[in-house]
Amino acid sequence: MPLSSANLSALVALRHDLHQHPEVSGQEEQTAQRIRAFLTTLTPNRLVGQLGGHGLAAVFEGSAPGPTILLRCELDALPIQEKSDVAHRSTISGKGHLCGHDGHMAILAAVAMTLAERRPAKGRTVLLFQPAEEDGSGAAKVLSDEAFALLAPDLALSLHNCPGLPIGRAALKSGPVNCASRGLKIEFTGKTAHASQPETGLSPMPAVSALMPILSGCSKGTQADPDFRLVTITHAQLGEPAFGIAPGDGQVWATLRTLTDDQMEALCQEAEAAARKQAEISNLEVSFSYHDVFHHCENAPEATAVLARAMDACGVNWDSTGLPWRPSEDFGRFRRLCPSAMLFLGAGVSCPALHNPDYDFPDELIPLGAEIFLNALRELLG
Template identity: 35%
Template sequence: METDYLKLFRQNLHKQPELSGSEKNTAKTIASELKKYNPSKIITNLAGFGVIAIFDSNKKGKTIVFRAELDALPIQETNTFPHASKTSHVSHKCGHDGHSTILIGLAQALQKNPLKKGSVVLLFQPAEETGQGAKAILQETKFTNLKPDFVFALHNVPSYKKGTIICKPDTFTPSVVSLAITLKGKTSHAAEPEHGINPDLALHELIYKIKMLANPNQSKEDFSTIATVYACLGSKDYGISAGEGELHFTIRTWTPKQLEILKQAIKNLTQEVCSIHNLNFEIDWFQEFSANRNNQDAFDIIESAAKSNHFEFINKEHPFKWGEDFGLFTQHYKGAMFGLGAGTETPALHNPDYDFPDDITSYGVTMFHTILKLIYA
């Protein structure tokens, strides 16, 4: 494994981050690099700027997909090292640069150790952070015609010792959705608020009552978190009593069923509160991520791969609470995602000082390559 080369490649990606749906140059860099390893076929511009490299043995066998992500986040990087982001207010704060580099390392391994049967698909997916990328890929016949037998992915996880493999069967990441509630009343002179309809009390009531719908007990099937992420009322015009307000929340549940229950409860609650306060309202739902359900067979393969390499393995009791659109793949194909420990001192994901630790790249490449060996054994 060319660890120094992969480190430089990853750091080059880190310097030039691109937001979801705009990964044109990142995809171009990936496709150019993949050509060096002589895949059977490269597909570009998939569901936007997605890239696929197919390594085909031309002999009957299973088709295995390994997926990484291309997009960065709208976060200003605070790091000052030489490979810091060169784009203002955009940076790789989830480690997608590292995940993509791991697949490049797997491409190197496949060139040195050609497949004896079956085929391997390296999928570099756009727009994971917005929840749109997996959905778009699954609508592409260029992907679905490959008819994968298994799909695998990993995600680096700070707060775990470097190189630790973290997994669990069934729900690995939750169902997630965000929503915006717009409250519409009527402005009036601030001296005569009684002549208008101010959404202030309704906004206060909704925050309290919606938050009370959450169940923070991770051991329960109906677990949920509800985070208030944005609130706005009126404008900074002190002669005007507000006539409009806005509330945004993000909801997470272990199961799709519980998510639908909460969505209906929030709709009913909003309707009830707005009726009392004589307000009109609109609810918009967006950035939805399906729960990632790890297939038992795929989980067993991941566990065997970790233990055969003497990597520390943790069978996690509860799912992680962050969303992942890889869940859409596991709805359609047998597959699983696992966590890769990024270090106990590594800043948390989406923090402005986070950086993917290059010394865990080899663990990711080794895990993916071992998974292949176990499936094709």
């Protein structure tokens, strides 16, 4: 059932409102309230809030027993200043919906509109608006929430917009589609000294400067290779910004990326060993902490086939171009619960890249994304 012009206008207005009021991971309270207000008018059978934080799920039930199908999108925005002249640009300084999560929410809102008019014949659909995807913590918190156990799906589906692919095209494949990643913070501790007598202290400068190229040298292959690994130095710091003090502490931040979870442990051990060696050379203490931990996303064959048939039914041209993707996605955690799959929907060849300050989700993807999901639901639930 195609969206009416009135419904499409309402969805675009919702997307623009969400875009103007971005909230970062763990702070999506007002975003969830906006979504709840929209969904309440559609009278789902249940609305479950505060999932894993500010997460929200709308449940639409069929009249006969059947499987539970979960469709998932994300609530959070990014801590990046938007640089755009669109009328609906962010009104919050330093924050922006620069990954398209506002559009993903609008797509699930479009699905909810259709389900409100025609419930599934059997089973139930769970529309999950998940918090905190960008820092990798949201899916884990939702899955560990006792309230989510009552919504546990038999199959989970998701999508992400993909700049660089033409609008109307998509990428899909079974197997790994998003890399595992985690942030490694390495902290060296020595001893400060007066800048006129650096020899009386223990500076981490040699360790920091030596370690960065060593870590970068751990990278190898492309994301299509089973043993792919990439280390990206994202931040480094020495002491305090002062001319009179020789530094006594330093930090190196690096993002570690591998195709699969199995490869990540080996890369972590190699990075830590390299840091320990430099600490030993300079007689420093060293410590490690991990942040923004993402498991790799792997599409199950049966879930992938559902999405493939759903796209075929609405004439979307698709192949596996660009997959697997280097960027990470915490949707990968759902595969430990049930078969799951994510597709990548073209946002246009000239669309700015994700996380760029001038990115804006294309509104024309809202009805297309909804139609794909609705085709999948019709096959599975009638």
